[in-house]
Amino acid sequence: MALVKVRELSKHYGSVTGIEGIQFNIDAGESMAIVGPNGSGKTTLVRCLLGLVEASEGIVHIAGNSYQPGDPTRIGYLPEDRGHFQRDRVIDVLRLFGTLRGLDSRAADGQAHEYLEEMGLGSLAFRPIQALSNGQQQKVHLGITFMGDPDLLVLDEPTRGFDPVNKAFFNKYVAERTSRGVTLILVTHQMQEVDDLTERILFLDDGAQHYLGTVHDAKRDLGEIRTEFTFLGDLPSLINDWPLELQGRGRAALIHRDGEDRMPERLLSDLMNAGVRVTGFQTRSSTLDEVFVHTYGESMQAEDEISR
Numbered sequence: 001m002a003l004v005k006v007r008e009l010s011k012h013y014g015s016v017t018g019i020e021g022i023q024f025n026i027d028a029g030e031s032m033a034i035v036g037p038n039g040s041g042k043t044t045l046v047r048c049l050l051g052l053v054e055a056s057e058g059i060v061h062i063a064g065n066s067y068q069p070g071d072p073t074r075i076g077y078l079p080e081d082r083g084h085f086q087r088d089r090v091i092d093v094l095r096l097f098g099t100l101r102g103l104d105s106r107a108a109d110g111q112a113h114e115y116l117e118e119m120g121l122g123s124l125a126f127r128p129i130q131a132l133s134n135g136q137q138q139k140v141h142l143g144i145t146f147m148g149d150p151d152l153l154v155l156d157e158p159t160r161g162f163d164p165v166n167k168a169f170f171n172k173y174v175a176e177r178t179s180r181g182v183t184l185i186l187v188t189h190q191m192q193e194v195d196d197l198t199e200r201i202l203f204l205d206d207g208a209q210h211y212l213g214t215v216h217d218a219k220r221d222l223g224e225i226r227t228e229f230t231f232l233g234d235l236p237s238l239i240n241d242w243p244l245e246l247q248g249r250g251r252a253a254l255i256h257r258d259g260e261d262r263m264p265e266r267l268l269s270d271l272m273n274a275g276v277r278v279t280g281f282q283t284r285s286s287t288l289d290e291v292f293v294h295t296y297g298e299s300m301q302a303e304d305e306i307s308r
Helices: 042-049 090-100 105-118 134-146 164-179 191-197 215-222 237-241 263-273 288-307
Strands: 002-013 016-027 031-035 057-062 075-078 152-156 183-187 200-205 208-214 225-232 244-246 251-256 277-285
Touching (some): 002 042, 002 183, 016 042, 016 183, 016 200, 031 042, 042 057, 042 152, 042 183, 075 134, 090 134, 134 152, 134 164, 152 164, 183 191, 191 288, 200 215, 215 288, 225 263, 237 263
Parallel strands (some): 016 208, 031 183, 031 200, 075 152, 152 183
Antiparallel strands (some): 002 016, 200 208, 244 251
């Protein structure tokens, strides 16, 4: 059963299009990432989904209805803009959101303290949020999102400001919740988070839906095959017949599509016949980072040149 249903969703700001014709379902317990370059419509889509911005056209339902704050489906939303409650004490803000999601005051207090201890912030419970470091503030805002054990998590750039240790801890924390059946919508530029935490992915491009599918299928459909090899010495001139990407001294890669006429085997044969001392040779699929660059690289570079 679809917990989230979006049909032909569009948002226009005068003559400017925020999003156009977005359509997808997310089943209860599923996890989906929304990715794209800055300005592609990710945050607009999320705000329309949650009713924070009124859509121009289309249908968006959560648990069968347009979402309202009083609905029984509880949502934990971490917005991109997290500048609120700066003067309030950490514990008070966490308690507030616990009660807003249906906990009584005692349960909200207990869950807030438990979260802060787990995050290493127990000693900071009675400090104002603005007195904390950026990373500590980010943990508090994530705690606000998790209070009351919501059914649906909507996280917009959740690890901004986190070091690698805190990113790993965050991934573990979210994975534990999704394993219990919590539904996740993740908006991020961090492709490793997408790989670690989500099953499906939606690529947006200039407000339009570019691709929707599983993470596995996206790597196959949007990515390339990379045959990487290491070698000693120099490559002979005959190797210019191959579309190689040099990656540094003694390292190169052949970028090709899956099933292209046994290219890796023919490349290795040419290298050996030319007397190249090959010390390593492997073929792999694109990572999500490489898929992102392949999908958006040219358009993002063109925008950078226009803005100069």
